[in-house]
Amino acid sequence: MYDFIKKYLFKFDPEFAHALTLNTLKVADKIKLLTLFSEKIILPYECMGLHFKNPVGLAAGFDKNGDYIDVFDALGFGxxxxxxxxxxxxxxxxxxxxFRLEKEAALINRLGFNNKGIDYLIAQVKKTNYQGILGINIGKNRDTPLEKALEDYLYLFQKAAPVASYITINISSPNTENLRDLQQGKLLKNLLSTLKSAQKDQRKYVPLVVKISPDLTVDELKNMADIFLEEQIDGVIATNTTLDRSQIEASMIKSEKGGLSGKPLFARSTLILSQLHELLEEKIPIIGCGGILDSNLAQEKIKAGASLLQIYTGFIYKGPVLIREINKSLRNFA
Ligand SMILES: Cc1cc2nc3c(=O)[nH]c(=O)nc-3n(C[C@H](O)[C@H](O)[C@H](O)COP(=O)(O)O)c2cc1C
Incomplete structure (x- = not known):
């Protein structure tokens, strides 16, 4: 069924197809059509003190403004x-x-944090009846200089924490100039210690999760892991998209600027995941993200040290059946 829909959708410009799909699904959800076709998958899992319906989550960037929370819940995400x-x-x-790289089961994007701002997103969250785990991923505005980035993150954390299950600090998108510099040394330490203090001031405990890049060297990763341990960060998402093009040498689209996601990202992001898993000595859980296109690849992420999973590009290429397929395989694996 999804293969049939995909053939039609892939005829359109990718960003238009994305909006068309989400708006159609929203209408389908309103008239209770989605629950007829999707199966709620219950595979309870506890992590960071939170109770997850199942370990397969939707990665950031698909629903930038919180407009489609009920749709993704109905489709079976944990x-x-x-x-x-x-x-x-x-x-x-x-x-x-x-940009779509169909043969490679990949995407290149340079969206650059297009979004309607924190006030709009919070209003959307308050409108839903969703009871599950909701992460809110925060980033600095493009025109905020790096020296003032901390102020943006602190403001966003304080606004979003009361309505979030956890907060993700995005310092790894390749599409906002210099953002990845926040992954380094003093800037990282300062950012995380400030947010950890702010976390203590909240009425409820809201876990702080850091999303990292797959393009880190071993030394950079080691320095980051030391800071995560010192600051007692609650979780890490490994990884965001990559700037590396070595896996798509044959593609016509390889020279488009932006972050590469999907199958060609799998090996690199899984390597970072396993290196980080070793460095963190199981003291901090890791959410494995990057190139999960089927249940075997999902199993490999778990074997490399992932406690939870997130998918984005796999969902575009495979549809909601991928959530079911992964959960079924995890049930057998458990
Ligand atoms: C079109 C697109 C937009 C994205 N936007 C964001 C974003 O706003 N914030 C973020 O942290 N990650 C964003 N990502 C990265 C994904 O959340 C994910 O980390 C990455 O795509 C790797 O997973 P995948 O291979 O399953 O797609 C985006 C990815 C894509 C393809």
Whole structure:
């Protein structure tokens, strides 16, 4: 069924197809059609003190403004991460900025945090009846200089924490200039210690999760892991998209600027995941993300040290059946 729909959708520009799909699904959900076709998958899992319906989550960037939370719940995700959201609304980069690499089961995007801002997102969250785990992924505005980034993150954390199950600090998108510099040394330490203090001031405990890049060297990763342990970060998402093109040498689209996701990202992001798993000595859980296109690849992420999983590009290429397939295989694996 999804293969048939995909043939039609893939005739359109990727960003248009994305919006068309989400709006159609929203209508289907309103008239209770989605529950007829999707199966709620219950495979309870506890992590970071939170109770997950199942370990397969939606990665950030699919629902940047929190407009489709109920849709993704109905499709069977065990948890949903919305955002990246910034303090002020911003348009993102000029179009075209999203490219499909069909043969490689991949995408290149340089959206650049297009979103309607934190106030809009919070209003959307307050409108839903969703009871499951909701992550809110936060990032700095494009025009916020690096020296002031901390102020953006602190503001966003304080606003979003009361309505979130956990907060993801996105310092790894390749599409906001210099953002990845926040992954280094003093800048990282300062950012995380400030947010950890702010966490203590909240009425409820809201886990802080850091999303990292797959393009880190072993030394960079080691320095980050030391800071995560010192600051007692609650979780890490490994990984965001990559700037590396070595896995798509034959593609016509390889020279488009932006972050590469999907199958060609799998090996690199899983290597980072396993290295981090060793460095963190199981003291901090890791959410495995990057290139999960089927249940075998999902199993490999778990074997490399992932406690939870997130998918984005796999969902575009495989549809909701992928959530079911992975959960079924995890049930057998458990
Ligand atoms: C079109 C697109 C937009 C994305 N936007 C965001 C974002 O706003 N914030 C973020 O943290 N990650 C974002 N990502 C990265 C994904 O959340 C995920 O980390 C990455 O795509 C690797 O997973 P995948 O191979 O399953 O797609 C985006 C990815 C894509 C393809």
């Amino acid at each position: 948890f949903i991460e919305i955002g990246t959201v910034t303090k002020n609304p911003q348009m993102g980069n000029p179009k075209p900025r999203l």
